[in-house]
Amino acid sequence: MKIGIVRFPGSNCETDCLEAWRVMGAEAEMLWHQETSVRGCDLIVLPGGFSYGDYLRAGAIARYSPVMPAVIRHAREGGLVWGICNGFQILTECGLLPGALLRNAGLSFVCAPQHLRVENAATAFTRAYAPGQIVSLPVNHGEGNYYIDAAGLQELEEEGRVVFRYVTESGAEGGAGNPNGSVNNIAGIVSRAGNVLGMMPHPERAVESLIGGEDGGGMFRSVLAGKE
Amino acid sequence: MEPEVWRGMGLSDDEYAKITARLGREPNYLEVGIFAVMWSEHCSYKTSKPVLRKFPTEGPQVLQGPGENAGILDIGDGWGVAFKMESHNHPSAIEPYQGAATGVGGILRDIFTMGARPVAVLDALRFGPLTEENNKLLLRGVVRGIGGYGNSIGIPTVGGDVYFDPAFSGNPLVNVMAVGILRRENIATGAAKGTGNPVMIVGARTGRDGIHGATFASVELTAESESRRSAVQVGDPFMEKLLMEACLELIQAGILIGIQDMGAAGLTCSASEMAGRGGSGVEIDLDLVPRRETGMTPYEIMLSESQERMLVVPRAGSEAQVEEVLTRWGLEAATIGRVTGDGLLRLTEGGEVIASVPVAALTEEAPVYRRPAREPAYIAELRAADLSGLQPRRPAEDILLALLKNPTITGKSWIYRQYDHQVGTNTAALPGGGAAVLRIRGARRGIALTTDCNSRLTYMDPFYGGAWAVAEAAQNIVCAGARPLGITDCLNFGNPERPEIFWQFEQACAGVAAACTAFDTPVTGGNVSFYNETPERAIYPTPMIGMVGLLEDVERLCPAVFPAAGDKIFLLGSAEGLLAGSEYLSQFEGLVAGALPPLDLPALKKRLDFVLTAHEGGLLTAASDIAEGGFAVALTEMAAAVGARVDLPVDLPGGGGGILAALFGEGPGRYILTAAAGAERELTALAAKWGQPFACIGVTGGDRLTIALGGAAALNAERARCRAAYENALGDLMD
Numbered sequence: 001m002k003i004g005i006v007r008f009p010g011s012n013c014e015t016d017c018l019e020a021w022r023v024m025g026a027e028a029e030m031l032w033h034q035e036t037s038v039r040g041c042d043l044i045v046l047p048g049g050f051s052y053g054d055y056l057r058a059g060a061i062a063r064y065s066p067v068m069p070a071v072i073r074h075a076r077e078g079g080l081v082w083g084i085c086n087g088f089q090i091l092t093e094c095g096l097l098p099g100a101l102l103r104n105a106g107l108s109f110v111c112a113p114q115h116l117r118v119e120n121a122a123t124a125f126t127r128a129y130a131p132g133q134i135v136s137l138p139v140n141h142g143e144g145n146y147y148i149d150a151a152g153l154q155e156l157e158e159e160g161r162v163v164f165r166y167v168t169e170s171g172a173e174g175g176a177g178n179p180n181g182s183v184n185n186i187a188g189i190v191s192r193a194g195n196v197l198g199m200m201p202h203p204e205r206a207v208e209s210l211i212g213g214e215d216g217g218g219m220f221r222s223v224l225a226g227k228e
Numbered sequence: 229m230e231p232e233v234w235r236g237m238g239l240s241d242d243e244y245a246k247i248t249a250r251l252g253r254e255p256n257y258l259e260v261g262i263f264a265v266m267w268s269e270h271c272s273y274k275t276s277k278p279v280l281r282k283f284p285t286e287g288p289q290v291l292q293g294p295g296e297n298a299g300i301l302d303i304g305d306g307w308g309v310a311f312k313m314e315s316h317n318h319p320s321a322i323e324p325y326q327g328a329a330t331g332v333g334g335i336l337r338d339i340f341t342m343g344a345r346p347v348a349v350l351d352a353l354r355f356g357p358l359t360e361e362n363n364k365l366l367l368r369g370v371v372r373g374i375g376g377y378g379n380s381i382g383i384p385t386v387g388g389d390v391y392f393d394p395a396f397s398g399n400p401l402v403n404v405m406a407v408g409i410l411r412r413e414n415i416a417t418g419a420a421k422g423t424g425n426p427v428m429i430v431g432a433r434t435g436r437d438g439i440h441g442a443t444f445a446s447v448e449l450t451a452e453s454e455s456r457r458s459a460v461q462v463g464d465p466f467m468e469k470l471l472m473e474a475c476l477e478l479i480q481a482g483i484l485i486g487i488q489d490m491g492a493a494g495l496t497c498s499a500s501e502m503a504g505r506g507g508s509g510v511e512i513d514l515d516l517v518p519r520r521e522t523g524m525t526p527y528e529i530m531l532s533e534s535q536e537r538m539l540v541v542p543r544a545g546s547e548a549q550v551e552e553v554l555t556r557w558g559l560e561a562a563t564i565g566r567v568t569g570d571g572l573l574r575l576t577e578g579g580e581v582i583a584s585v586p587v588a589a590l591t592e593e594a595p596v597y598r599r600p601a602r603e604p605a606y607i608a609e610l611r612a613a614d615l616s617g618l619q620p621r622r623p624a625e626d627i628l629l630a631l632l633k634n635p636t637i638t639g640k641s642w643i644y645r646q647y648d649h650q651v652g653t654n655t656a657a658l659p660g661g662g663a664a665v666l667r668i669r670g671a672r673r674g675i676a677l678t679t680d681c682n683s684r685l686t687y688m689d690p691f692y693g694g695a696w697a698v699a700e701a702a703q704n705i706v707c708a709g710a711r712p713l714g715i716t717d718c719l720n721f722g723n724p725e726r727p728e729i730f731w732q733f734e735q736a737c738a739g740v741a742a743a744c745t746a747f748d749t750p751v752t753g754g755n756v757s758f759y760n761e762t763p764e765r766a767i768y769p770t771p772m773i774g775m776v777g778l779l780e781d782v783e784r785l786c787p788a789v790f791p792a793a794g795d796k797i798f799l800l801g802s803a804e805g806l807l808a809g810s811e812y813l814s815q816f817e818g819l820v821a822g823a824l825p826p827l828d829l830p831a832l833k834k835r836l837d838f839v840l841t842a843h844e845g846g847l848l849t850a851a852s853d854i855a856e857g858g859f860a861v862a863l864t865e866m867a868a869a870v871g872a873r874v875d876l877p878v879d880l881p882g883g884g885g886g887i888l889a890a891l892f893g894e895g896p897g898r899y900i901l902t903a904a905a906g907a908e909r910e911l912t913a914l915a916a917k918w919g920q921p922f923a924c925i926g927v928t929g930g931d932r933l934t935i936a937l938g939g940a941a942a943l944n945a946e947r948a949r950c951r952a953a954y955e956n957a958l959g960d961l962m963d
Contacts (some may be wrong), residue, residue, distance in 0.1 A: 009558055050382075109379060109647075109648075111645055113649050139381075205653055210654075210667065210782065212653070
């Protein structure tokens with residue numbers, strides 16, 4: 001499994017991702033935003049941060065980055081793409097995933113531990129979890145309010161493409177369990193082919209007991225288990 | 229030249245005469261401007277210098293003391309911690325978002341200038357009461373500004389402290405501490421050396437923003453301050469992120485002789501200071517300075533405080549390499565001059581010399597003033613107040629709930645939820661407890677960080693307040709299991725030209741110095757912010773302390789909350805608190821008064837060492853000191869997950885006042901510790917060996933907080949209700 005992490009100017013979670021892969025027993029490499037190939041990587045990670053400053057709309061500039069055509073080509077050919085936070089925003093901006101990430105309801109940035117329910121444990125990214133398992137991952141964003149129109153939402157739900165949903169510790173949806181106002185409490189979705197995943201929470205911040213817990217490790221294990 | 233010109237720039241007639249004498253001629257307009265900023269309080273420390281010289285600044289742990297952009301402490305195995313704190317009070321008072329944001333940006337530049345990668349930001353904030361709408365606006369703006377900058381650049385905001393008091397209405401304090409990690413071999417300094425070496429400006433272009441920021445910071449806030457909003461800079465965290473990566477790359481490449489950020493007084497200050505440290509001169513051709521607007525005068529170019537710029541002196545011949553690195557990060561680099569051997573700051577434009585001033589005259593020869601000091605009359609009045617007749621006005625449970633909702637005491641999650649406190653994945657102890665703890669990646673070690681100062685106590689007794697700020701910081705550090713190593717300070721005071729204010733300053737600094745000496749925590753640098761006054765009042769004197777501690781094994785960090793039910797609870801220190809200057813007294817009696825007994829610094833030091841020894845023996849499961857709100861509040865803060873039942877060993881023949889002091893009194897050297905039931909005997913024996921006042925007072929568990937005093941029930945509250953008050957009050961006020 002060859003893993004590439006795209007470093008846009010303004011990315012700030014790329015090193016955390018690299019270190020998380022290391023903790024989980026894999027070496028990843030950095031892809032610079034001005035490269036025009038993905039160097040034969042099997043998985044491309046689009047990390048969190050504020051690509052190009054995100055002064056316009058999160059991810060709106062990054063989608064025009066020189067590396068993105070290669071990322072899109074990689075995805076169309078069935079390669080794995082994993083967008084975390086700003087990476088999810090970029091994936092919706094470039095059209096690899098549907099919908100959009102709006103300003104949080106309440107308009108404040110939110111950084112806090114958050115419970116999620118694994119809705120689809122059959123993806124390449126989540127197969128190490130049990131279906132319906134509740135995990136705790138940190139969220140950290142100002143624009144994480146997932147929106148999609150009614151038809152699109154129905155399609156996502158019917159096709160089982162909602163991978164993570166915000167819940168309370170006991171598994172209840174809505175209210176205090178939803179940190180940003182996302183429609184249907186959606187925290188992460190996957191493409192129809194199942195190879196492109198976007199999520200707002202940060203699994204790379206939860207792979208060590210000392211730092212944020214270990215609930216994120218399952219995603220890394222899921223990907224690595226698929227290498228053979 | 230008309231006197232109005234230099235007076236308008238903040239120079240006194242005396243100072244102007246000194247300049248003329250030193251130059252042997254009348255300075256021109258540009259030169260007056262340069263002298264005015266370099267001799268401003270903000271840049272020259274002309275009032276504070278004689279006092280700051282008394283700080284202890286040396287120790288085997290100090291790799292870099294005061295005088296550079298940041299101090300550096302040795303944490304072993306070749307690792308160093310660079311850290312510094314600075315104020316951005318005046319800009320935040322009139323433009324809270326940008327004022328706070330550029331405060332973060334400025335102090336981060338000081339850290340990566342030293343060759344350290346920033347790993348943490350802490351914010352120490354003071355506002356007027358949230359009952360005033362303007363104070364809410366300021367809090368909201370400052371918090372968004374800190375988050376807006378720190379979140380984007382990707383440095384976690386891991387801690388800090390916040391107080392609310394009428395003394396800060398209209399003049400909030402925004403003090404930002406930044407911390408970075410470096411390898412010893414990569415320490416960079418801000419000296420321009422080597423005649424003929426190029427002087428380069430890298431990063432953002434120069435614009436008209438922030439002109440006069442330094443002089444603006446050196447006067448009181450008035451109704452006209454609002455019209456000086458143009459003196460507040462605008463931050464661009466994206467630009468600074470790129471600049472940070474580029475500068476760290478340049479430093480690691482080993483091609484820089486010196487590097488300095490451009491903060492207050494921009495190019496003027498950075499060029500003068502670099503030449504001053506290098507014992508050299510600097511020549512700058514202003515035509516070569518990249519600008520973002522046309523028609524800028526030399527004065528504007530030299531005084532601009534445009535953010536995200538650095539001045540670097542590379543080895544001659546490596547200009548192209550500097551340009552290559554900056555270009556790769558999408559930034560500009562321009563050679564604007566060279567290092568000279570004549571000790572002059574010489575500026576040219578269109579081939580003509582337009583200013584030529586000895587660097588020494590701007591830096592080390594800046595005037596120093598010994599201001600008169602006089603003890604204010606209020607000190608004796610407050611000390612003489614008789615608090616002996618105090619009686620509880622409400623049931624203890626009600627008092628506790630009200631204190632837990634007091635904005636100074638209450639939980640601050642409304643604030644730190646807006647900060648990315650985890651990016652970098654090094655934050656081992658999250659905000660909301662005591663000290664922040666970060667691991668050092670690639671090492672077993674960790675660092676503990678805290679900011680502390682009780683402004684009200686400092687107002688009542690500045691010496692006590694200065695010493696207590698250091699002591700409380702040390703208490704927070706040892707509670708986390710870390711050994712205090714050193715401090716940075718940010719000294720916030722009113723107008724020092726008033727003898728009463730200068731007395732506060734002298735006394736508070738003497739207190740800081742005494743405690744730092746007693747605790748072996750040298751001062752490695754800091755910042756002085758005077759003129760924190762509105763027409764109505766001066767702020768409470770606030771010598772903010774930022775402390776760094778070291779954990780040999782970060783895995784052994786000690787939590788500030790009860791981890792489990794069934795642990796034994798111990799009280800270390802006196803069971804009787806101090807009501808003088810307490811939150812209780814302020815909130816329920818409307819009083820700021822009382823006598824503060826002298827701090828026994830050696831005894832406090834011994835207690836710190838005892839707590840550390842208990843940690844090292846693996847005896848503690850949680851630790852917290854008792855601070856604002858007293859024992860009952862500290863117990864609630866620790867009861868995040870489980871309740872507690874305790875009985876304090878006090879004898880209360882006098883009744884009411886004693887109950888208040890035991891439950892809600894404050895005072896130094898008091899801790900709540902917990903240990904697993906099996907460790908009780910060993911811990912008690914250790915305390916006896918150290919001669920510590922120490923008692924097992926109860927056990928964790930259950931869903932209530934129950935406190936008895938000498939066997940008599942005194943407080944019995946539902947834990948969940950107390951925690952809800954603690955966790956929600958600030959959000960309820962602000963949203």
